[in-house]
Amino acid sequence: MDALWRLLPVTMLTVRQFSGGKTARLVLLLSCFPVLFAAIFVIRPWSGDPAEYLADLFRELIVPTLLPIVVLLPATAALGNELEDGTLPYLLMKPVSRARIVLGKYLAIILVTIPALIVGVGLTTVVVSRVPGAEGLWPIFVAMAGAAAVGALLLGALFLLVSLLVPRALLAGMIYVFAWESLLGRFLPGVQAISSREYTLRVFEGLLDGDSAATVAAISTIGVVILVCLVLAIWRLSRMQID
Amino acid sequence: MSEPNASETTATELPGLARGEQAIIEVRDVAKWYGDIVAVSDMSFGIGAGVTGLLGPNGAGKSTLLNMISGLLAPSAGSVRVLGKPVRGNPAIYRQIGLASEQEHVYGSLQGREFVRLNAILQGVPDADGATERVIRVVGMESAANRRVGGYSKGMRQRIKVAAALVHEPQVLLLDEPLNGTDPVQRASLIDLMRRLGDEGKTVVVSSHVLSEVERFARNVLVVVNGKLAAAGDYRTIRERMDQRDHIIRIRCSDPRRLASSLVADRITRSVRFQGQEGLIAETDDVRRFGLLAPEIARREQIRIFELQATDESLASVFSYLVNS
Numbered sequence: 022m023d024a025l026w027r028l029l030p031v032t033m034l035t036v037r038q039f040s041g042g043k044t045a046r047l048v049l050l051l052s053c054f055p056v057l058f059a060a061i062f063v064i065r066p067w068s069g070d071p072a073e074y075l076a077d078l079f080r081e082l083i084v085p086t087l088l089p090i091v092v093l094l095p096a097t098a099a100l101g102n103e104l105e106d107g108t109l110p111y112l113l114m115k116p117v118s119r120a121r122i123v124l125g126k127y128l129a130i131i132l133v134t135i136p137a138l139i140v141g142v143g144l145t146t147v148v149v150s151r152v153p154g155a156e157g158l159w160p161i162f163v164a165m166a167g168a169a170a171v172g173a174l175l176l177g178a179l180f181l182l183v184s185l186l187v188p189r190a191l192l193a194g195m196i197y198v199f200a201w202e203s204l205l206g207r208f209l210p211g212v213q214a215i216s217s218r219e220y221t222l223r224v225f226e227g228l229l230d231g232d233s234a235a236t237v238a239a240i241s242t243i244g245v246v247i248l249v250c251l252v253l254a255i256w257r258l259s260r261m262q263i264d
Numbered sequence: 265m266s267e268p269n270a271s272e273t274t275a276t277e278l279p280g281l282a283r284g285e286q287a288i289i290e291v292r293d294v295a296k297w298y299g300d301i302v303a304v305s306d307m308s309f310g311i312g313a314g315v316t317g318l319l320g321p322n323g324a325g326k327s328t329l330l331n332m333i334s335g336l337l338a339p340s341a342g343s344v345r346v347l348g349k350p351v352r353g354n355p356a357i358y359r360q361i362g363l364a365s366e367q368e369h370v371y372g373s374l375q376g377r378e379f380v381r382l383n384a385i386l387q388g389v390p391d392a393d394g395a396t397e398r399v400i401r402v403v404g405m406e407s408a409a410n411r412r413v414g415g416y417s418k419g420m421r422q423r424i425k426v427a428a429a430l431v432h433e434p435q436v437l438l439l440d441e442p443l444n445g446t447d448p449v450q451r452a453s454l455i456d457l458m459r460r461l462g463d464e465g466k467t468v469v470v471s472s473h474v475l476s477e478v479e480r481f482a483r484n485v486l487v488v489v490n491g492k493l494a495a496a497g498d499y500r501t502i503r504e505r506m507d508q509r510d511h512i513i514r515i516r517c518s519d520p521r522r523l524a525s526s527l528v529a530d531r532i533t534r535s536v537r538f539q540g541q542e543g544l545i546a547e548t549d550d551v552r553r554f555g556l557l558a559p560e561i562a563r564r565e566q567i568r569i570f571e572l573q574a575t576d577e578s579l580a581s582v583f584s585y586l587v588n589s
Contacts, residue, residue, distance in 0.1 A: 027392070030385045034371065041373025107367035110336055111428070115386040116358045259353065263336035264328065 031112065031125025032132065035099050039133050044095050048133055051091045052141030055083055059148035071155035075146060079165045079225065085206065085218045088138065088172050089198040095133050096180030097190040099126040100258070104184070110263055119259040123181070123251060130177040138169040160229060168225035175217050175243045178250035185257040278310030280486055280496035285312040288436060288467040289333055294342035296328055296491075303328045304491045307342070311469060315462035317482030317499065318471040325491040326471040327366055330440050333469070334363045346436055359387065362429030366440040366471075368421070372414025376405055376424045379413050380431055387432035399427040404453055418445025426454065436467045443477060455481045479503065510534060511551040515544040515558060516571040523569075526561040533557075542570065 026033045039045040055078055062074055069077075100123075103109040112122050146162040149155060183197075184190035206216035213219045220239050227236030281287055287310035296304040304325045320326050331337040332344050335351030335358075344351055351357050371379055380399060384392035400409050403423040408416065413424060422442055429437060439458070443451050458481045461468050472478050478485055479499055487495040487502065495502045517523050524536040524544055532554055535547045548554040551574060562569045 026382070027385055030382055034374075034382060037373055038371065106369040107365070108369050108371060110334070110363060110365055110367070111371070111383065112386070113336060114334060114358050114361065114363050115383075116355050116388060117386055118355060262338060264331060 029125060029128065031117075031122055032128045035126055035129030036132055038102070039095055039098070039129065042098075044098055045133055045137075047094055048091050049137045049140070051087055051094075052134075052137040053144055054087060055079075055141060055145040056148055058082065059145045063148055063151045071149050071152045072157045072161055075149045075158060075161050075165075076229070078145065079142070079161075079168075080222060083142070083165070083169065084172065084221050084225070085203045086198065087141075088169060088221065089176055089194070089202050089217065091138060092130070092134050092173050092176040093180050093191065093194040093198060095130045096177050097184040097194055099130055099181060099184070100254075101184035101190045104261075104263075107263075113258075113261075113263065120255045123255045123258055127177060127181055127251065130181065131174065134173045134177065135170045138173055139166045142166055142169055164225050164228035167228050168221050171224045171240060171243055172217060172221035175220065175247055178247040178254070179217065182250045182254045182257070185254055185261065278308060279493065280309040280316070280484060281312055285310075288312055288347060289469070290343075290345045290348075291329075291333065292343050292345075294329075294332060294339045294344060296325075296332060296337065297340050302491055304332070304339075307488075307491075307493045309486055309493055309496050311467060311484070311486075313462070313465050313467050314483050315458050315468045315470060315481050317478035317485040318469055318488065319475065319478050319485050320471075320473060320488035320494075322473050324473075324488045326473075326488055327440055328491075329488065330363070330365075330438050330469070330471055334361060334438055359432065360435045361438065362432065362434035362436070363438045364422070364425040364429040364440065364442055366444070368418070370413045370416075370421055370425060372412060374413055375410050376400070376413055376416065376420075376427075377409040379424060380409075380427045383428040384431045389432050395431050395433075399430045402430065402457060403427045404450075419447055419450045422446055423450060423454070426457070430461075434466070437461060437469070439468065439470045441471055441473070443472065443474075451477075510547055510549050511554070511574050513546045513548060513551070513554060513558070514539070514571065514573050515546060515569060516542045517544065517562065518542070518568040518570075519565070520544040522565055523558070523561060523567050526565060527558065530557055 058078055142162060142165040146158050150158050180190065180194050183193055187193045201212065202216055202218045205212045206218045220243050223239035224236055227239060278287055278290065289311040292308050294304060294307045318326050318329065328337065332339050333346065338352050346357060347360055349357055374382065377396060377400060381392055381396040384395045389395045400406055403426055405420065405423055405427060408420055413421065416424065422445055426439065426442055442454055446454060458468050458470060470481060482499055484497060485499045485502055486493060515523065520538055520542060527533045527546055528536050532548050532550045533546055534549060537545050539545050558572055559569060
């Protein structure tokens, strides 16, 4: 632990802030929210196939709504809270590059969200597997875990940038999640093309179908967006004025 | 005392510096505005080694100035250099600068020791643990170092922030209202620490809005009022200048007429007027002597003084006097 503090002080500090406050608990709680739906399905399974139900749960609930909210909380808090409460100068007034600060914060977001999301989809899969005759859930779990991780990487970078651009990043993020991802992204083809939901689902379907070309294409696009977001975040942080 | 706002100055000619003194901090023609609001206006000064008090009433622009010196804010005009280098966009300079800001918040989930150690690690201090223990001892926080910073009193937070700012032994230390919230013992200890650092040749800039407090630690002062540099230089010279102005003294006593006639007989009393039944307003150019003279006359004439108060001793009036003169 001591070595980690020396190696990744910004990340360790941020993880400690998340675990010391409510953020980490909320992230875990929200990540496990689909377990409730899985439990209802187990108690009263509809005519649907368990595997199909699990995949639909991921497509309709986790990706458009839960995943963005789970990532939004720590991503907007990582730098946004420091800006709001005035602790950011403790990091900025150090001989540490702005890139190291942004990447340290980004790593902390990933460390808090991805394990929680994997635990969430894992528990959901375990609960759905209790339905008699449930088969073929393992590949769905792998695809869900992989896609959720990629989605978290994308949204983490996006919301981290947003927190440096707008004062009420959490509110702005919520509007984005519910208006763009959950509503418009579903029905408007133009919006679909530029929504994180669409690319996360492409990764999911690619992993599920074993279509490595589609998976790589989606991940490449996501990678470029992540890179752009992080570069912009570093640029923004280095020009930020702290009063 | 140097004249403020001098333009076309060399480093040693900057207001605030003694003749031939080397500037560690150089502020040249600096202004900061937010839309129509001017926070700092055309300021030029230099700060050398030792303790310098940045004095001014609340809202005068002290924190804005400190934030510009520490590179957190970019000036709208002018330039700021520390140790000959620009601060903004130059993270490497922070090895030489420590800031304890006025902000209340610190990382509440960390223990005091962890907070200081984090600063040491981020500063790249080779022996972070040793340096942490050293500065915790310096600010007298040994017994509370394992407690969470979130549970600290204001005074304890101030001291732990000072420890964090000191942990890498910076050449330049910027302390924004460090005595706020401290009790008399903590205050004395922090003042002693500032003096010691100044004696060691460090450049320590301490902002304060308490006039009497500054004289306890600062050799030099910069007086900032309404975003402008009102005075810069030796504290005693500025203090004398402040004392030499006309002061208005309000007196309540048992026999104002008799006291007034005795007071005007002394040349330090410039004028006297009556206020109500027991009241008297006197104007003097030597407030210290007047403070001795009035009770002496009252004793001699057997007049009872109920109240004797300088009505214009508020910081705002003192600062406004400095600006106007």
